[in-house]
Amino acid sequence: MPEHETAEQRAPHDEVADFLRRRREQIAQRWADVPLFRTVFTVSRDEAVEAGKSVVEALAAVAAAGRAEDAEAAGFGVVREQLTRTAAARSRAGASSAQVSNEVDALRTPVVDLLVADLSAAPAEHVRECSTALTVLMGTLRLVVMESALSEGQALIDRQRLQLLEVATPVIKLWDGIVAVPLIGTLDSARSQVVMETLLEAVVEQHARFAILDITGVPTVDSLVAQHLMKTVAAARLMGAECVVSGIRPAIAQTIVHLGLDLGTVVTRASLADALAYALDQQGTGIVESTPHAAGQR
Amino acid sequence: MQTAGRVEASLPISSDMDLAWVRQHVRQTAAELGFGLVEQTKLVTAASELARNTLVHGGGGRLESVRLANGHVRGLRLTFADDGPGIPDVERALTDGYTSGDGLGMGLGGARRLVHEFSIDSGPDAGTRVTVISWTVRPPHPRGEV
Ligand SMILES: Nc1ncnc2c1ncn2[C@@H]1O[C@H](COP(=O)(O)OP(=O)(O)O)[C@@H](O)[C@H]1O
Ligand SMILES: [Mg+2]
Numbered sequence: 001m002p003e004h005e006t007a008e009q010r011a012p013h014d015e016v017a018d019f020l021r022r023r024r025e026q027i028a029q030r031w032a033d034v035p036l037f038r039t040v041f042t043v044s045r046d047e048a049v050e051a052g053k054s055v056v057e058a059l060a061a062v063a064a065a066g067r068a069e070d071a072e073a074a075g076f077g078v079v080r081e082q083l084t085r086t087a088a089a090r091s092r093a094g095a096s097s098a099q100v101s102n103e104v105d106a107l108r109t110p111v112v113d114l115l116v117a118d119l120s121a122a123p124a125e126h127v128r129e130c131s132t133a134l135t136v137l138m139g140t141l142r143l144v145v146m147e148s149a150l151s152e153g154q155a156l157i158d159r160q161r162l163q164l165l166e167v168a169t170p171v172i173k174l175w176d177g178i179v180a181v182p183l184i185g186t187l188d189s190a191r192s193q194v195v196m197e198t199l200l201e202a203v204v205e206q207h208a209r210f211a212i213l214d215i216t217g218v219p220t221v222d223s224l225v226a227q228h229l230m231k232t233v234a235a236a237r238l239m240g241a242e243c244v245v246s247g248i249r250p251a252i253a254q255t256i257v258h259l260g261l262d263l264g265t266v267v268t269r270a271s272l273a274d275a276l277a278y279a280l281d282q283q284g285t286g287i288v289e290s291t292p293h294a295a296g297q298r
Numbered sequence: 299m300q301t302a303g304r305v306e307a308s309l310p311i312s313s314d315m316d317l318a319w320v321r322q323h324v325r326q327t328a329a330e331l332g333f334g335l336v337e338q339t340k341l342v343t344a345a346s347e348l349a350r351n352t353l354v355h356g357g358g359g360r361l362e363s364v365r366l367a368n369g370h371v372r373g374l375r376l377t378f379a380d381d382g383p384g385i386p387d388v389e390r391a392l393t394d395g396y397t398s399g400d401g402l403g404m405g406l407g408g409a410r411r412l413v414h415e416f417s418i419d420s421g422p423d424a425g426t427r428v429t430v431i432s433w434t435v436r437p438p439h440p441r442g443e444v
Contacts, residue, residue: 186318188317188318189314190314219321219325219342220339220342220343220346222343222346222347222405223347223404223405223408224350224401226402227402250336251335251336251338252339254336254340255336255339255340255343258340258408258411258412259343259347259404259408259409259412260394260404260407260408261402261404261408
C-alpha cells in the first residue's frame with residue numbers, strides 16, 4: 001500500500017526514464033525484430049540489439065531531463081547520427097520517407113506495451129500519464145529521425161550539385177596562351193560564377209591571352225545566360241585575355257537576334273576549331289605561318 | 299475552328315530547378331507537337347524568360363500549358379501566373395532595356411518577339427499573367443495585312 005503511494009507521486013517523466021533504463025535490454029530485444037532494425041542489421045542480430053540499446057539510453061536521458069517534446073534535446077545528439085544512418089540505409093533499400101516514418105513509429109507499440117505491463121499495479125491514472133509521456137517521447141524520436149534524414153538528403157544533393165558544378169567546368173589548354181572551356185548544360189547563376197572563377201584562374205595560371213567559351217552544350221541562351229557570358233568576357237578582358245565565344249548553333253543565333261540581345265564587342269565563331277584558328281592567327285602563331293614570308297609580316 | 303486541349307501540365311515555378319523543368323517541359327511538348335528546331339528554341343527561350351520573371355519579379359507562381367489545334371496547325375499556349383506585386387506600367391516593362399532589377403531588361407519584349415501571340419494581364423498588387431501562343435506554322439496574315 002505505501003509502495004503504491006510512492007509510485008503514484010512520481011512524475012511521469014521520471015517513471016518513464018527509470019522504466020527505460022530498467023528495461024533497456026528487453027526493449028532492445030523487441031526492437032531488434034521490428035523492420036527498422038531487422039532490415040538494416042541483417043548480418044547480426046546482436047548489432048541490432050546494441051543499436052537499440054543506445055537508442056533506449058538516449059530516450060531515458062531525454063525523459064529524465066523532462067524534455068520529451070524537444071527534438072533538440074541534448075540526449076538525442078548521441079543517437080542522431082546512428083539513426084540518420086539507419087534511416088538512410090532504409091531509403092537506399094528503396095523505402096519511401098513515409099515508410100521509414102512508419103517504421104520508426106512501429107518502435108512505439110512494443111515499448112508502450114512493456115511499460116503498461118510493468119505498471120500493472122499502479123493506479124490507472126498514473127499508467128495513462130506515463131504511457132502518454134512515453135508516446136510523446138517516441139513521437140519526438142520519430143521527428144528527430146525524419147529531420148536528420150531530410151537534412152542528410154539535402155546535404156547529399158548539395159554535395160552532388162557542387163561536384164557537378166566542378167566536373168562540368170574543365171578548362172582545357174589548347175595551345176600556349178590559349179585556354180578553352182566547353183560549357184555543358186544550364187548556365188544558371190551558380191554555374192556561371194564557377195565558370196568565371198575557373199576561367200580566370202586558368203587565364204592567370206596559363207598566362208593565357210585567349211580564352212574560348214564554347215557553348216555548343218548549352219541548350220538555351222536567354223538574356224540571363226547572355227548577361228553571364230558578357231560578364232565573364234569583361235572579367236577576362238580585365239585580366240588581359242580576350243574571350244571568343246564559340247558553338248552558337250543556328251537556331252540559337254536566330255533566337256538571340258529575335259530576343260534583341262546585343263553581344264556587343266564579344267568575338268564569336270561558329271565552332272571551337274574556328275575560334276582556335278582565330279586565336280592562333282591573332283597570336284601570330286598560326287599554323288600557316290611557317291613560310292618565312294608570313295613570319296615577317298607581323 | 300480553334301480548339302483547346304485539356305490543361306497539359308501545371309508546373310510550379312519556385313526555384314532555379316523549376317526553371318529547368320519548365321524549359322524541359324516546353325521543349326518536349328513543342329517537339330511532340332511537331333515544332334521545328336528553330337521554333338522550339340524560340341519558344342523555350344521565351345518560356346525561360348517569362349518563367350524567370352515569374353520567379354524573380356513575381357515571387358514564384360505556376361506555368362500552365364495547353365495544346366491547341368487549328369485545323370492541321372498545332373499550337374502551344376503557355377500561361378505564366380503569379381500573385382506577386384504586378385507590373386504597374388506594362389508598356390514601360392515591355393520596353394527593351396527597362397529593368398527594375400539588375401537584369402538586361404530584354405526578357406519581356408524579347409519573349410514577345412519570339413512567339414506568335416502575346417498578352418499580359420497585370421496591375422499593381424494584382425499579380426501577373428503572361429500568356430503566349432506559338433503555332434507549328436506561322437498563321438496566315440489576315441486579309442489586307444502584309
Ligand atoms: N511577373 C512579373 N511580376 C512583376 N514584375 C514583372 C514581372 N515580369 C516582369 N516584370 C517587370 O518588368 C521588368 C522587365 O522585365 P524583363 O524585360 O524580363 O527584364 P528583367 O527581368 O531583366 O528585369 C522587370 O524588371 C520587372 O520590373
Ligand atoms: Mg526578365
